[in-house]
Amino acid sequence: MSTYLVRRLALSLFVLWGVLTLSYILTCLAPGDVVETLAGQRTDEAALARMRERLGMDKDPVTRYTLYMGNLLQGEWGESSRYREPVWSLLIHRLPRTALLAIAALTFAILTGILFGVFAAVFRGTWIDKALSSITLFGISAPVFWIGLLLIWILSLQFRWLPPSGYEGGDLRYLILPALTLGLRSVALITRITRAALVDIDSSEFLRTARAKGLAPIAIYGKHALKNAALPILTVIGLDLGSYLSGSVLTEKVFGWPGIGMLTVDAIMARDTALINACVVFMAGIFVLVNLGIDLLYGVFDPRVRRSS
Amino acid sequence: MSESVVTSTIPGGTSVVSALRRDWPVYILVLWVLAALLIPEIWPDSYFETNYDAALEGPSLRHPMGTDPLGRDLFVRVWMGARISLAIAALSRLLALVLGTLLGGWAGYRGGWLDLAVMRVVDVMLAFPSLLLAVALVALWGPSLVSLFVAIGIASWAEIARLMRAQVLSVKTTEYVQAAGALGCEPIPLFFRHILPNCLTPVLVWTTTGMAGAILAEAGLSFLGLGVEPPLPSWGALIAQGWDEVLRAPWLTFFPGLALAITVILFNVVGDRLREGWDPLQ
Numbered sequence: 261m262s263t264y265l266v267r268r269l270a271l272s273l274f275v276l277w278g279v280l281t282l283s284y285i286l287t288c289l290a291p292g293d294v295v296e297t298l299a300g301q302r303t304d305e306a307a308l309a310r311m312r313e314r315l316g317m318d319k320d321p322v323t324r325y326t327l328y329m330g331n332l333l334q335g336e337w338g339e340s341s342r343y344r345e346p347v348w349s350l351l352i353h354r355l356p357r358t359a360l361l362a363i364a365a366l367t368f369a370i371l372t373g374i375l376f377g378v379f380a381a382v383f384r385g386t387w388i389d390k391a392l393s394s395i396t397l398f399g400i401s402a403p404v405f406w407i408g409l410l411l412i413w414i415l416s417l418q419f420r421w422l423p424p425s426g427y428e429g430g431d432l433r434y435l436i437l438p439a440l441t442l443g444l445r446s447v448a449l450i451t452r453i454t455r456a457a458l459v460d461i462d463s464s465e466f467l468r469t470a471r472a473k474g475l476a477p478i479a480i481y482g483k484h485a486l487k488n489a490a491l492p493i494l495t496v497i498g499l500d501l502g503s504y505l506s507g508s509v510l511t512e513k514v515f516g517w518p519g520i521g522m523l524t525v526d527a528i529m530a531r532d533t534a535l536i537n538a539c540v541v542f543m544a545g546i547f548v549l550v551n552l553g554i555d556l557l558y559g560v561f562d563p564r565v566r567r568s569s
Numbered sequence: 570m571s572e573s574v575v576t577s578t579i580p581g582g583t584s585v586v587s588a589l590r591r592d593w594p595v596y597i598l599v600l601w602v603l604a605a606l607l608i609p610e611i612w613p614d615s616y617f618e619t620n621y622d623a624a625l626e627g628p629s630l631r632h633p634m635g636t637d638p639l640g641r642d643l644f645v646r647v648w649m650g651a652r653i654s655l656a657i658a659a660l661s662r663l664l665a666l667v668l669g670t671l672l673g674g675w676a677g678y679r680g681g682w683l684d685l686a687v688m689r690v691v692d693v694m695l696a697f698p699s700l701l702l703a704v705a706l707v708a709l710w711g712p713s714l715v716s717l718f719v720a721i722g723i724a725s726w727a728e729i730a731r732l733m734r735a736q737v738l739s740v741k742t743t744e745y746v747q748a749a750g751a752l753g754c755e756p757i758p759l760f761f762r763h764i765l766p767n768c769l770t771p772v773l774v775w776t777t778t779g780m781a782g783a784i785l786a787e788a789g790l791s792f793l794g795l796g797v798e799p800p801l802p803s804w805g806a807l808i809a810q811g812w813d814e815v816l817r818a819p820w821l822t823f824f825p826g827l828a829l830a831i832t833v834i835l836f837n838v839v840g841d842r843l844r845e846g847w848d849p850l851q
Contacts, residue, residue, distance in 0.1 A: 528705050547698070
C-alpha cells in the first residue's frame with residue numbers, strides 16, 4: 261500500500277507541475293506586449309523599461325520560467341497585474357464561495373442521484389424507470405448555462421420566489437438556483453450509474469438471501485445492494501469533477517456568483533498571467549486531490565482492494 | 570408470444586419496421602443535419618439582414634421562433650447556428666481523433682520512454698480543466714471558426730490517446746501482427762496497415778460519443794463571448810444575446826437552447842447505441 265501511495269503522490273506532483281508549465285507556456289505565447297497593455301498608451305520608454313524590470317519581463321522566457329518556478333517553491337505566487345494584490349489572497353478570498361457552491365451542488369447531486377437511481381432500479385421497466393431515464397438524458401444533454409437561465413426565468417422572473425443572481429454575503433437564498441443548476445448534470449450521471457450498478461448485482465447470491473429473508477425492496481436495495489454499488493458511483497463522481505469545475509465557470513457567470521470560475525475567466529480575458537497560472541493550478545490540484553482521495557476510498561469500501569495492494 | 574413468433578417469420582416488411590424502431594435516433598440525426606444544411610439556403614429570410622420594422626416579434630407562422638431586436642428571423646439564425654456548431658464540433662472531433670490515434674497508438678506500439686512521455690502528457694491534459702484550456706487558446710488566437718475547432722480538439726484528444734494506446738497494446742500481441750513482423754514488415758507499414766485498422770472500432774465509437782461534449786464546449790465558449798464573429802450566429806451566442814431581452818422576448822433564450830439540447834440528446838442516444846453494439850459486456 262505505501263509504495264503504491266508514494267507512486268501515486270509522485271505522479272500527482274508531476275501532473276501539477278505539467279499543468280503549471282502548460283499554463284505558463286500558454287500565457288507566454290499571448291501576442292502583444294503585456295507591459296504596454298498594463299501601462300497604457302501614453303507611457304514613456306523609461307517608465308516602460310522600469311516596469312519591465314520590476315515584472316522581470318526584460319529577461320528571456322527560459323530564465324523567467326526558472327525564476328518563476330523558484331519563487332513558487334518558496335511559496336511566492338506573484339501578484340495579480342489587474343487587482344495589484346497577491347494572487348494567493350485573491351484565491352483564498354474567493355475559495356469559500358466556490359466551495360460553498362460546489363458542496364451544495366454535490367450534496368444535492370449525490371442525495372437526489374442515489375435516490376433516483378434506487379427508484380429506477382426497484383421499479384425497473386415501469387413508467388417510473390422510463391420517466392427517470394428521459395429526465396437523466398435531458399440532464400446530461402442540456403447545457404448548464406441554459407438550464408440556469410430557464411430556472412431564473414421561471415423561479416425568479418415569473419414567480420419571484422428566489423433572487424435571480426448575485427452573492428450578497430452568502431445569503432442562502434442566493435445559493436439555491438446556482439447549486440441546482442450546477443448539480444443537475446451530476447444528478448443525471450449518478451442516477452444512471454446507480455441504476456446500472458444495482459441492476460448489475462441484482463442476481464448475486466447475497467441479494468437472493470436478503471429476498472429470501474423477506475426484506476422489503478427498499479431495505480434490500482438501500483442497505484445491502486447500495487453498499488456494493490459504491491465503487492462505480494464513487495468513480496463517476498470523481499471523473500465528473502472535471503466537468504464540475506468547467507460547469508462552475510459557466511454557472512458562476514450566469515448567476516453573477518463571484519467565485520474562482522469567474523476569477524479565472526476574467527483573468528484569461530485580462531491576460532493576468534500570475535493569476536491565470538495560480539487559478540489553473542488550483543483547479544487541477546483539486547481535480548488531482550479528489551481522484552487521489554477516491555482511489556484511497558476504494559480501500560475503505562472494498563476490503564479486497566485493501567488486501568491486494 | 571405467438572404473435573412475436575408470427576411477425577418474426579414474415580420476411581421483408583417487418584425487418585424494416587424493426588430496423589426503424591431500433592435505429593430511429595440515427596435517422597432523426599441525419600434529418601437534423603440535412604435540415605442544418607438546407608434550411609438556411611431555402612428559407613425566405615437571411616440570417617444577417619436586419620429589418621427594424623419587425624423587431625422582437627413573437628413566434629408566428631411567418632417567424633416560427635420570433636425575431637430578434639434587429640428584426641432578424643430567429644428560426645433561420647438557429648439553423649445557421651446549427652450548421653456552425655455542428656461543423657466546429659465535427660472538425661474538433663476529427664482533430665482529436667487524428668492526434669489521439671497517432672500519439673496514443675504510436676506510443677503504445679513503440680513502448681519504452683516514448684510511451685512513458687506521451688502518457689504523462691496525457692495525464693497532464695486530463696487534469697487541465699478542458700473548458701479553461703479552450704478559453705485560453707481561443708483568447709490567444711482570437712475567436713474564429715478555425716481557432717474554435719482547433720482549441721476544442723486540442724482540449725479533448727487525451728482520452729482518445731489513452732483508449733487507442735490500450736487497444737494497440739492488446740492488438741500488438743496478436744498472432745497476425747507477430748507474423749507480419751516475422752515476415753519482415755517494416756514498423757511504419759506494420760503500424761498503419763495491420764495494427765491501426767484493427768484498433769479503430771472503439772476509437773471511432775468514442776469519437777462519435779464525444780460529439781455531444783464538443784457541441785456543449787462550443788456553446789459554452791460562444792456563451793462566454795468567444796464564439797464565431799457576428800453576424801454569424803452560434804447557439805451559445807444566440808442564448809447570451811437573447812437573455813438581454815428576456816423580459817420582452819423570452820423565446821429568444823428558449824429556442825436556441827432547445828435546439829442545442831435536442832441535438833446533444835440525439836448524439837448521446839446514437840452514441841449509446843453505438844457503444845452497446847461495440848461493447849460485448851453490455
